[in-house]
Amino acid sequence: MEDIANGGKINGPTNPMVTPLLTDLYQFTMAYAYWKAGKHNERAVFDLYFRRNPFGGEYTIFAGLEECIRLIANFKLREDEISFIRESLPSTCEDGFYDYLRGVDCSDVEIYAITEGTVVFPKVPLVRVEGPVSVVQLLETPLVNLINYASLVATNAARHRFVAGKSKLLLEFGLRRAQGPDGGIGASKYCYMGGFDATSNVAAGRLFGIPLRGTHSHAFVSSFMSPDEILDKSLNSSDGTTLCEDFVSLVQAWLRKLKRSHILGGLFGETNQSEVAAFTSYALAFPNNFLALVDTYDVVRSGIPNFCAVALALNDLGYKAVGIRLDSGDLAYQSCEARKFFCAIEKEFNNPHFGKMSITASNDLNEETIDALNKQGHEVDAFGIGTHLVTCYAQPALGVVFKLVEINNQPRIKLSEDVSKVSIPCKKRCYRLYGKEGYPLVDIIIGEKEPAPKAGERILCRHPFNESKRAYVVPQRVEELLKCYWPGTSDKHREELPPLKDIRDRCIQQLEQMRPDHMRRLNPTPYKVSVSAKLYDFIHFLWLNEAPVGELQ
Numbered sequence: 001m002e003d004i005a006n007g008g009k010i011n012g013p014t015n016p017m018v019t020p021l022l023t024d025l026y027q028f029t030m031a032y033a034y035w036k037a038g039k040h041n042e043r044a045v046f047d048l049y050f051r052r053n054p055f056g057g058e059y060t061i062f063a064g065l066e067e068c069i070r071l072i073a074n075f076k077l078r079e080d081e082i083s084f085i086r087e088s089l090p091s092t093c094e095d096g097f098y099d100y101l102r103g104v105d106c107s108d109v110e111i112y113a114i115t116e117g118t119v120v121f122p123k124v125p126l127v128r129v130e131g132p133v134s135v136v137q138l139l140e141t142p143l144v145n146l147i148n149y150a151s152l153v154a155t156n157a158a159r160h161r162f163v164a165g166k167s168k169l170l171l172e173f174g175l176r177r178a179q180g181p182d183g184g185i186g187a188s189k190y191c192y193m194g195g196f197d198a199t200s201n202v203a204a205g206r207l208f209g210i211p212l213r214g215t216h217s218h219a220f221v222s223s224f225m226s227p228d229e230i231l232d233k234s235l236n237s238s239d240g241t242t243l244c245e246d247f248v249s250l251v252q253a254w255l256r257k258l259k260r261s262h263i264l265g266g267l268f269g270e271t272n273q274s275e276v277a278a279f280t281s282y283a284l285a286f287p288n289n290f291l292a293l294v295d296t297y298d299v300v301r302s303g304i305p306n307f308c309a310v311a312l313a314l315n316d317l318g319y320k321a322v323g324i325r326l327d328s329g330d331l332a333y334q335s336c337e338a339r340k341f342f343c344a345i346e347k348e349f350n351n352p353h354f355g356k357m358s359i360t361a362s363n364d365l366n367e368e369t370i371d372a373l374n375k376q377g378h379e380v381d382a383f384g385i386g387t388h389l390v391t392c393y394a395q396p397a398l399g400v401v402f403k404l405v406e407i408n409n410q411p412r413i414k415l416s417e418d419v420s421k422v423s424i425p426c427k428k429r430c431y432r433l434y435g436k437e438g439y440p441l442v443d444i445i446i447g448e449k450e451p452a453p454k455a456g457e458r459i460l461c462r463h464p465f466n467e468s469k470r471a472y473v474v475p476q477r478v479e480e481l482l483k484c485y486w487p488g489t490s491d492k493h494r495e496e497l498p499p500l501k502d503i504r505d506r507c508i509q510q511l512e513q514m515r516p517d518h519m520r521r522l523n524p525t526p527y528k529v530s531v532s533a534k535l536y537d538f539i540h541f542l543w544l545n546e547a548p549v550g551e552l553q
């Protein structure tokens with residue numbers, strides 16, 4: 001696993017494609033125009049935030065910060081990159097600009113951000129970037145890019161975890177369906193952050209230390225024709241001792257016994273022999289980790305009995321099988337049938353662990369199908385989820401934006417016909433106020449120079465745009481949200497970038513502390529995001545100042 005920091009130096013972004021050129025052309029044309037106007041070093045403050053929670057929910061998981069800081073820490077244009085910019089801009093652009101680009105880095109940029117893995121809400125700045133306007137402008141696209149999908153897919157993962165419940169094992173199986181290699185790697189990282197337990201993506205396992213898990217596919221099952229194909233039939237222990245000379249026959253003996261058993265008798269006739277050959281062979285390869293995909297031919301009449309025969313044969317030799325995977329058909333019904341079968345075997349053959357055999361389900365699962373399974377009743381222990389999870393099928397983008405809020409200490413506002421798109425001006429600080437019961441009550445955004453809210457002190461929280469919506473809050477606890485992750489030339493302490501596992505733990509703890517009505521799937525209660533009375537007045541003063549007065553004729 002790669003270290004985040006390498007002897008005090010922060011490593012570059014995970015994806016080597018993340019360079020200063022991974023931006024929109026207009027960031028470079030604006031940088032030129034700022035430079036040409038002698039404005040490029042004007043100190044600007046931008047806020048990165050989103051306007052609406054995804055998936056019809058009322059919360060979002062903030063993810064992608066570490067990759068942003070890796071970019072900032074290593075932001076430097078190479079000579080060949082500068083040559084490319086020169087080729088891409090009009091030939092009238094002056095040479096001095098390229099000399100300027102040669103010196104550009106983020107040593108004079110300050111980044112304040114919410115801790116990665118935090119539950120966040122619309123309008124609250126997730127990242128506040130301050131620095132020379134042309135440099136910060138170049139950062140807009142890559143920062144939004146690094147945070148948009150990361151936060152979206154982490155939220156999607158958290159929502160899948162919510163509906164599956166804490167006790168289920170959640171496996172991310174999306175690599176083949178992800179939007180390209182970076183989509184696949186990002187999905188694995190951020191689904192783990194959002195509460196998944198493991199991934200099938202080997203590269204992500206190596207890069208981020210995410211637990212790797214997997215079963216086998218239908219191809220493995222259908223690649224076998226008959227048990228005669230298995231040439232080496234012996235099962236040896238790890239020290240080389242032969243535990244069983246002919247494991248194939250042992251499995252066949254169990255299959256006959258199962259067919260004759262009075263509890264199971266009549267439930268199935270001849271099972272598919274190519275399938276039992278595949279299972280037997282897989283068990284010979286992985287006697288300690290035997291898990292079989294049972295839906296290639298017929299789950300109830302073939303897959304499950306074949307699996308049980310192999311599992312019982314393994315049991316004779318002191319091994320415990322792991323379980324089965326179901327990948328088609330009615331997953332609720334089949335999981336219940338499988339469990340009944342396992343419990344019947346536990347009883348019939350006095351095998352105390354058989355009833356608890358693990359059942360994994362996959363096949364186009366999403367929040368809705370898992371919810372439907374829950375409502376019907378099922379016996380699934382683990383869900384393997386690919387397409388819907390990693391492609392964020394239900395909502396493909398989060399709509400993160402990056403807006404100028406101050407330049408040269410002058411607050412700026414972006415107006416819009418759509419009130420929800422009006423930006424909140426000024427360099428700001430943000431706080432989460434907790435109530436008596438320990439839940440977060442409201443986030444409040446205040447001007448940077450305003451006094452911070454204090455525990456036990458009443459504060460007026462106002463809706464930023466709706467005059468009538470306001471409330472007094474006496475917080476039990478106050479948490480400052482924006483922390484310094486890149487101090488620039490200031491002497492602020494730089495927050496450490498925690499390991500992925502710690503971010504995941506934080507995310508899980510954050511989700512657990514939310515009031516349940518904000519989290520429910522159907523009509524969740526919106527969490528309140530507010531501004532101080534002073535900031536409210538200032539927003540509206542600036543709004544009136546900047547909006548031209550219409551004239552009716």
Ligand SMILES: Nc1ncnc2c1ncn2[C@@H]1O[C@H](COP(=O)(O)OP(=O)(O)OP(=O)(O)O)[C@@H](O)[C@H]1O
Pocket residue numbers: 327328329330331332333362363364365366369372373376
């Ligand atoms: N009990 C259930 N209730 C609701 N949805 C379910 C249930 N069981 C399975 N599903 C979902 O129904 C869909 C079944 O899809 P589809 O009909 O394409 O699969 P299949 O024909 O069973 O399998 P395949 O085509 O992969 O062999 C999947 O999205 C699956 O997750």
Ligand SMILES: O=P(O)(O)OC[C@H]1O[C@H](OP(=O)(O)OP(=O)(O)O)[C@H](O)[C@@H]1O
Pocket residue numbers: 173174176177327362363364365384385386387388
């Ligand atoms: O269904 P997803 O959520 O995307 O999960 C991953 C899927 O990938 C695998 O098979 P694949 O889909 O490649 O083939 P199959 O549908 O024919 O089983 C696996 O068996 C799952 O069905």
Ligand SMILES: O=C(O)c1cccnc1
Pocket residue numbers: 173174200213214215216217325362384386
């Ligand atoms: O290991 C599995 O079962 C797996 C991995 C990727 C996609 N589908 C299934």
Ligand SMILES: [Mg+2]
Pocket residue numbers: 363364
């Ligand atoms: Mg499939």
